[in-house]
Amino acid sequence: MSAPFHYATALDSSLKTAAATAGFDLALFAPEVRVAAAQHGDFQANGVLAYAKQTKQNPRAAAQTLVAALPAELTALADVAIAGPGFLNFTLKPAALEAWLAAYATPSALAAAAASASPIAGQTWVVDYSSPNTAKQMHVGHLRSAVIGEAVARIAAFAGARVIRDNHIGDWGTSFGKIIWAYKQALATDRAALEAALDATPLEEFERLYKVGNTAADADPAVLEASRAELVKLQSGDAENTAIWRRIGEVSVSAFQKIYDLFGIRFDHTLGESFYNDKVGRVYDEIQACGVAEESQGALVVFHDEHPRFSRHAERPNPFIVRKADGAANYASTDLATILYRAEHFAADASLYVVDKRQGDHFEQLFLTAQKWFEKTGRKLIRLEHLGFGTVLGEDGRPLKTRSGENIKLKDLLQEATDRARRLVDEKSGELPEAERAAIAEIVGIGSVQYADLAQNRSSDYTFSWDKMISLEGNTAAYLLYAVARLHSIFRKLEARPGDANTEAAATALETATELALARKLVQFADAQSQAVATLRPHVLCLYLYELAGVFSAFYGADKVGVDDAGVRARRLRLCARTLLVLETGLQLLGLRTLNRM
């Protein structure tokens, strides 16, 4: 017996077949199959209610007609019941659950199934995330974009998209004039000290130089003027200034990568704002020529009169400024050039921006402008989506800062997470060797930071709490990693191997309530995965994995795997193998590393 990856989709199409047989008006009937609350079975279909209403029938009678017409392949798969006013409830038969377990037994089988059933398979998606500024260390404000962006990229790739990860770093702007000015001052004053500092902690030193330059420019107009001159030299290609600027970029990117390594992030491209310097001219020309942009107060702007808040008639007009009055580019200019580049050069079908939701207005105007621009120039617009996320708040409900009011460095935050995890590992697993405890602490600590961020709906503000995050209970990384470690432990103790062919063949039919509950939850992976793709919200996957780990833990407590009966042992080992597969696959989609012991 083969098994569909998405039972919900299979039920949906069977219901449509039945509806045709029963003489339903197919234009009015949509089955609306979804995962049901456990007490109602595995799936429910609510579409009969809406259909009966439109056609003025008794819903229960319509449901009965439909059920009578169900094809044999569906009734072989699941028990069907009509409930309440006309809900259809489906409970998969144990054989159907077992068929799914048999069919999706390896990482490659799971991935192939997810991709083949996916609406985005074969599409090219650019995911634009992290995007820090060079010459500054990443701080807590950069956490969510990196973590959520990586999870979204992995979820899209698993669903069969060709994913291009692009780090759109902020490597251009007025700040570089000030840094270069301060750099040259330091060079003239004490060259040896400057080089020593740049050798030891290069990014920190450039960040310090920026502050020096910025403070000096604020205090002294002559410095401000000198900084501007350095900026002009940089922009006109002066060799010395360009070399300094390049070095800033290099040390920044290599410092960023140390943090990305902890999160498992590797970008395909790091095309920052500077990359689009020579590409904005074409944008200006085109959007003026096609009448999308206009001059206003010396700047090149776009109004969207059909939207009250972007209209020229608004009380406080808020145009999309594409070129500043002084002729310089801003982020609107480079963002437009970036869309064109991704459409042309990458042949992208979609471009996703994982950026703070406070920039929602900017992206709305950007997308509206791109839409009009592409339409007037006869191009096909790609899918553009702003995946906005909320602010990281402290437990006082205000944006998270250090006690002295500074931004918390991401490096420090991750170190503290690892240190806190280490204390727990020492307490709980003191018998493990030192090196392994250190490795566990890093995976649990970093994973907790990632998971705490991902587990909540990304668009809400996120209240950061050390205690809840590192906590071992509830919907946390540690709970999931613990379930994985226990699964590995079972295989170690029983000297078994996940997916072993003899064990799979010896498995007898599922019997106990906890076995069946675990099998049911495993089958729902398909629904969680596809919903995560459809909504681009990793928390739906987190929630599913948490529930799976919970059902597994209940199974673990109720049904012992290492029993004498070979058939029982084999079927429980198979359940464990599949649980391990789905948990590890899911955690990997979120960007977390897993453990064999903890």
Add this chain to the structure above:
RNA sequence: GUGCUCGUAGCUCAGUUGGAUAGAGCAGCCGCCUUCUAAGCGGCCGGUCGUGGGUUCGACUCCCGCCGAGCACGCCA
């Protein structure tokens, strides 16, 4: 002022895009380790879903009013 987002248990959050008796975790209380990892499991307690109307077989979900919060609004990104 204009607009966007939000308000669910003491706390932190879900709620499958209008479905069934609104769900978890934490905190509190009660149980469970001579058996595969107790970083675990089982149970109890806890809600007029901010508020008042409306739409309909059905509303936490959609519409309107009010109260409260956060955010964004011309040349930073």
